[in-house]
Amino acid sequence: MGEFELIRRFFASAACAAGGEGIALGIGDDCALLQLPPGEQLAISTDTLVAGVHFPQQADPFFLGQRALAVSASDLAAMGAKPVAFTLALTLPDARPDWLDGFARGLCAMARDCGIGLVGGDTTRGPLSLTLTVFGRVPAGLALTRAGARPGDLLCVGGSLGDGAGALPLVLGEMQDSGADAEYLLQRYWAPQPQLALGQALRGRATAALDISDGLLADCGHIARASGVALLVEAEKLPLSPALERLFPSEFARKCALAGGDDYRLAFTLPAAELAAVQAQWPEVAVIGRVEAGQGVHLLDAAGVELQPPALGYQHFGSQGD
Template sequence: MSSLGEFELIAQYFARAHRPLPTQVVLGIGDDCALLQPTPGMQWAISSDMLVSGRHFFADVDPRTLGHKALAVNLSDLAACGATPVGFTLALSLPEANAQWLHDFSQGLFALADAHSCPLVGGDTTQGPLNICITVFGEIPPGQALLRSGAQAGDDIWVSGTLGDAALALHCLWGRDALPAPDLARARQRLEQPSPRVALGQALRGVAHAAADVSDGLLGDLGHILKASKVGADLMAADAMNLIASSAYSTSANGLFDPQSNRTAAVLEYVLSGGDDYELVFTAAPAEREAIAAAGTKSNTRVTRVGTVTSAPGVRVLWPDGSQALGKWASFDHFKAVATPGS
């Protein structure tokens, strides 16, 4: 058991007095409150996420990758809103003050924070079950936030990056699927070190009508957009299946468009309901296709059109011949899920 106290822990691993702060951060770590001042004419964008050992990550996860993911899931919310990161707070419950764990965790955390100019401005630490709660602050011009409620019938539906590999990795770690070691390593990186699409979110301001980050599965998070916008969607199953990157499940490598194939069903499950991808799903008018492509190029992010917003409610997953793909896909629900990373 370490003899390191709470304030020594903060000073050694989380206080970074030598780092310059953004102009919006008037006062950071060291007082009872941080003081933030938004850029004149801007609005705050604020989001909180909690990661709990055994529910959101394996207990033996590499602390460096855990530090990355803890902040990445919050930055992904800012990306979905189109906001620019300003700073974040960290509330950390630890079973013990393990020096090596704290060093690696803070290194992973701050590497991503520095990449997005998003400093730690405050928080709290205590002893208890491993639990990480981050609140992130961003800013955005009034009226330019990407919301869930703006989708319109006729909009294209787009997805950034790839989907399904994080869920595939999780199923392999549970022993429910299998991949060759190199493929599993790449898929596990998608699970444990997601890339928040902050630059893409900012590039989509004034272009996309609605957006959400894909944390609990494409169908579930797209569903939030559709419900808020009072619309429905037709998803193209073949295009959705092409979103998975793992070579063992690649449609281009395996020709998985047979609706009766078990591997087709597996790909659709991973892509449509897998979760933990932290990509963006967004809608935009067909006239904006060139602008969407330019936003993807500018942010160095793949963007794929996977469907259409409809006036008819509900979501239909369609094959190229117009027939409906049949399946029971359900996105992750914290209070309904039985299996967890620690189970």
């Protein structure tokens, strides 16, 4: 199967390539054309997923298609952007129709959930890897960034933490369990739901935000550095799902929440006066700490004594916790 036949058969004709709001021209020309309303800015993010690094070599292609787009669209949520379009650069060791069909169906399922359209990309032969670039729109001056957290703000997260990391032993075959709790964690790993509506609702409310991909402590470090403040995380306030707590000892579950990554929840700083309105619409939002003058991220026990974190989070180049 040639490159252009592959594109036509599995992607150009897919439901997620049908166009939509903000897409003036999609797949089929040298470039796509995106149309932004007046007074809005374009948010862009690129993610690469590599077999054997970000997912197992033999990952189910449907699940992989879902996950690949979800982790990219989560960056739009972190900026408070509304999804518009995405591109896909797909490197394949071979063009297997059954694999491509499953991958395209998973991709389109997540695209439908996120309200985002496929507008182009590339295919080439080589070790399996996926590069997705997502495009969103946000009113000028209202994008959420990592800078802006202020002493006195609350540190919040958009829901339970640690589920993606807790699923990893199941994904890698290191643990066998077919119960409902295991299924829940696997769903959180393979089909994380980007918190797009929450991100858009935080415009003009949150002072800083990002999505948790490499671990809570590591990612909060980005806010602390960009904002020039200290973030205090209260270990006893970490929201853990019942499934994670039932499947694993409490110490392991907490480590997953602090440093495991793959959560794709939003972490954000919020003036206390905004909390009630946010929680009224999103009751799963949890306060896990506060912002103070200083620098860095500090983990505290119930008495306010600083704890040594188990690790900071995942890094591609460098040891854990560097």
